[in-house]
Amino acid sequence: MNSNNTMSESALGGRFTFPRTPFTVQRIGYGAMQLAGPGVFGPPKDREAALAVLREAVATGVNHIDTADFYGPHITNQIIRQALYPYPEDLVIVTKLGAMRPADGSWQSAISPQDLTAAVHDNLRNLDVEALDIVNYRAMGAIHGPAEGSIAEQVTTLAGLQRQGLIRHIGLSNVTATQLAEAQTFADIVCVQNNYNLATRGDDALIDVLARQGIAYVPFSPLAGSTPLQSSTLSAVAERLGSKPMQVALAWLLHRSPNILLIPGTSSVGHLRENLAAANLKLSREDLAELDGIAAKN
Numbered sequence: 103m104n105s106n107n108t109m110s111e112s113a114l115g116g117r118f119t120f121p122r123t124p125f126t127v128q129r130i131g132y133g134a135m136q137l138a139g140p141g142v143f144g145p146p147k148d149r150e151a152a153l154a155v156l157r158e159a160v161a162t163g164v165n166h167i168d169t170a171d172f173y174g175p176h177i178t179n180q181i182i183r184q185a186l187y188p189y190p191e192d193l194v195i196v197t198k199l200g201a202m203r204p205a206d207g208s209w210q211s212a213i214s215p216q217d218l219t220a221a222v223h224d225n226l227r228n229l230d231v232e233a234l235d236i237v238n239y240r241a242m243g244a245i246h247g248p249a250e251g252s253i254a255e256q257v258t259t260l261a262g263l264q265r266q267g268l269i270r271h272i273g274l275s276n277v278t279a280t281q282l283a284e285a286q287t288f289a290d291i292v293c294v295q296n297n298y299n300l301a302t303r304g305d306d307a308l309i310d311v312l313a314r315q316g317i318a319y320v321p322f323s324p325l326a327g328s329t330p331l332q333s334s335t336l337s338a339v340a341e342r343l344g345s346k347p348m349q350v351a352l353a354w355l356l357h358r359s360p361n362i363l364l365i366p367g368t369s370s371v372g373h374l375r376e377n378l379a380a381a382n383l384k385l386s387r388e389d390l391a392e393l394d395g396i397a398a399k400n
């Protein structure tokens with residue numbers, strides 16, 4: 103799965119190449135977490151609908167899919183495989199490690215070298231690939247976001263799996279700037295996936311640091327997750343532009359920094375189409391200033 107991009111330069115927000123990799127993706131991709139059952143546990147209500155979302159995404163030019171084998175668990179990766187295998191040449195699948203889902207549906211951390219190695223093999227088996235394109239180490243952190251603490255053991259474990267050829271490139275998720283700097287002493291980090299959107303902007307400084315290094319910043323929950331963003335300012339800007347609030351929220355992220363890649367999640371083809379069309383939205387300086395005010399009010 104290396105880059106053989108046939109999309110135009112400007113489609114889906116234009117292109118981004120992960121640093122020092124052959125992987126070039128359109129800036130709007132797709133996050134697959136919503137394809138599992140309620141609470142990201144068990145199978146979806148409608149498997150055919152889940153398959154249709156993935157196929158429509160790829161047919162429209164999406165070549166960056168975010169997943170994890172602990173979604174379901176296993177189910178989201180199995181749906182990706184069923185929908186898309188054999189994978190298009192240019193598709194980059196990014197997965198993450200660091201959690202597990204016992205039978206009670208709870209979220210538990212799984213970060214020992216043995217856990218991480220087993221999770222790599224789970225991803226390889228369920229996606230049916232020989233090597234994983236990009237693997238994010240997802241730190242568990244605190245309830246509201248990352249928490250400081252060494253991630254050296256986990257990153258060196260991933261670097262070892264990379265040397266074995268099981269992982270092509272390494273990223274991080276739910277980390278601080280200090281953890282990023284620590285990780286960079288053990289591995290070449292190509293992307294960071296943290297919680298960020300119009301209303302949650304704790305990573306503004308980190309995004310700029312990553313942009314200077316050419317590293318992708320991939321906001322998770324770009325629409326604010328299971329309770330999508332609600333703001334009278336966002337609705338007013340969307341109405342003025344003749345678009346939908348969620349499209350404006352995504353367009354704002356595309357405008358925020360050229361190293362931002364989007365992975366909005368949806369279980370619906372209708373919402374997927376809306377999200378992909380956000381690339382066509384041009385925001386003026388005035389629109390951006392108004393939208394910037396949303397976080398200031400929080």
Ligand SMILES: NC(=O)c1ccc[n+]([C@@H]2O[C@H](COP(=O)([O-])OP(=O)(O)OC[C@H]3O[C@@H](n4cnc5c(N)ncnc54)[C@H](OP(=O)(O)O)[C@@H]3O)[C@@H](O)[C@H]2O)c1
Nearest residue numbers: 133134135168322323324325326327348366367368369373
């Ligand atoms: N690293 C991490 O810790 C982490 C954490 C969370 C998520 N992620 C990744 O990030 C991806 C995105 O995050 P997310 O899925 O949690 O949240 P999100 O993309 O912010 O929002 C998803 C929610 O918005 C709804 N939605 C999507 N498009 C919409 C539209 N056009 N109009 C109205 N509602 C819309 C979806 O419902 P419908 O299904 O009804 O469209 C769903 O409830 C995930 O899929 C996953 O791959 C990573």
